[in-house]
Amino acid sequence: MLTLLTNARLYAPAPRGLCQLLIADRRLAAIAAADAPALASGPTVTVLDLEGRRVIPGLVDPLVHVTGGGGEGGFGSRTAELGLEEALASGVTTLVGALGTDAVTRTPAGLLGKVRELAAGGLSAYCYTGSYQLPPVTLTGSVREDILFVPEVIGVGEVAISDHRGSQPTTAELTRLAAEARTAGMLAGKGGIVFIHTGDAPTHLEPLREVARTSAIPLAQFLPTHINRTRELFEDGVRFAREGGRIDFTTSTTPALIADGEVPAAEAVARALHARVAPSRITLSSDANASLPRFDAEGRFAGLEPGRLGSLFEVLGECVEAHGLPLERALGMASTHAADALGLARKGRLAEGFDADLLVLADGAWTIDEVWALGRRVHRRG
Template sequence: MVGLIQVRIATETECIENGSILIENGRITAIYQDTPTFPKGTKIVDGGGKLLIPGMVDVHIHGANGYDMMDGTTRSIQEVSKACAATGCTSFLATSVTSELEALLQMIDNVKQVMEDEEGALIAGIHAEGPYLNLKRKGMQNEAFLRHPDRAEMEVILERAGSALRMVTIAPELPGGMEMVSFLHGEGIVVAVAHSDATYEEAKEAFRLGASHITHCFNGMRPIHHRDPGVVVAAFEEPKVSLQAIVDNVHLHPAIVRMMFRMKGPEGIVLITDALQAMGLGDGEYEFGGHQVKVQDGIAKLHDGTLASSTVTMNEALRNTIELGIPLLDAVRMASTTPADVLGLASKGRIAPGMDADVVLLDQDFQVEWTMIGGNVVYRKEEVVPNSPDLFVDTSKKPR
């Protein structure tokens, strides 16, 4: 058993000052307003009054620390897992870019090989961003691999991925797109819309058929016009449709983030990184999605100026969101609870009795002190809790 004491606990409804948590068998069993008398043998970890949040869930990340998950190796998957844990993310979707079928299948094989044996954050599944995307709104996606929805090809992908395929981003207005939305929804996959030139009416039809998510909202889609409202306005009108937000102060103006929050609330917005391998490394030249990408001042662009993913981390996205005026508990919900709900991760995304002990301790600047998954600390800053080293070297199996 582990007892976390003297932490500010961000629950769904309140921030508990000087709170404590009891963890048994990888799950949270009790939350206290003060420091209780724990059962004999409980390992005590003092949080020093810092903020404890549920582990964040990133449904859209491509790479980190110089590793691209489409590079054909399992090492890249593991490195992203570790990078996620270091930035407060405890579960993530390994996200592809548009590619040849064989490259996607190789990525799927690598992800499945690493699942159940992650060195850091848990892999909740795979997010296929493409290849069924609209050339007109391709963004950084490589046009050489864009194609129309193909049921036979998707069945090959599903056969290889199985239940690991959790989300697919498509442009539903393409020939065969609506049929693909219906098919994927029937398979229990979250269908997301982006890199799409869909009209308002086409988006509404896609939502009727089962699409329920918008990938990197406002980016890679028809913009709002007062006589042509497009995908975003259609999504605003649908309570079941959630929106991804890249809150890096580049992809979305602060006023747009606040508008999204007012329209959807924290239960309808999912903070993401959409990070490429430059996350954690910074400025330089990278190859991503078959393109040369230049990162300057933390902003990733193709040589023609097109934005090419981001370098933001989940803890930075959380901090940025709060600095834009969104309340702490709402921002935490957007980073942890809502993405867990979108993916159907019933035991994650909340600090409450019965939930997995996936929690993150943050300092006043939202830097990660340590990250715990299933009651085991998988990342920590060297100076944290030096009197309890045994707690921080437990590498036993983490519950999923």
């Protein structure tokens, strides 16, 4: 199965001008200038002219609650599962599913089943073992064996720190968990990342620094998210990234959360870059289908809205159009840097040998015309 895309204005994410891209089954077999001899021809080749439209890597989302989330306000506040059609239209071609606050009525087995459903629909879908609480819930009885033996499991998360909904883990517990994930990842050829939910308690990211200070685990073994939750946490996240860690900003938000002090994700990216945080230390995630809850001063539930997978693409547009970031620089936050942090070797770039995950953008607008996942067109606008 050969597909030749011609006249693609390629951002890989670095700009490469007008190109032709040859897709062989699931991967990019070759890339050449548009005016070079055709990369393939003949009756077995499907040729599609993209007419100069921009082509960018498919987005990589490190946190999606594919089985739904919420529940902090009782069973009536549970959020819905992610639908396949919504996922295909969002521009996210690679996602990582996670459990959150509720790891009782939503289970690791249910999470894995949903991940496999999305993969059957054409996406690249992975998941974390564990949830907010420790000891972690697992499929096999251990984090190590889940990462080693379950192909879709690439790390552990979303483990909560500095949050009243977490299990208030000790330094020793976090260190042991990170060591187990790191070693299992090495043995399995995976990232073994420890994905961290960060709350708004004043301890912020200090629990992760304490692990690095008292053990051989590097800060980069962790990927803490929701760093734009409050302005105080954002400032601590900037320091954390300068110290060698990575930080992840949440793209789903609400006007109420922003009024409460959350930093909008595009603004957080611009401010972090202005503070001289290396771009490779910044990622974006949607927190899709999770609840975006509000709590009062005493920690009582005050309402929620669900996160949206499409917010990831929208925030990239805000980075470019509202904050003046070059497209190639913004793209890395939701493609290259995310894939590198997660240890997904063939994701996040459009290069020979990489998976053929790409978005075709509308001419002159921040809109997705087509989504290609693993060499197949899975969505077309209209």
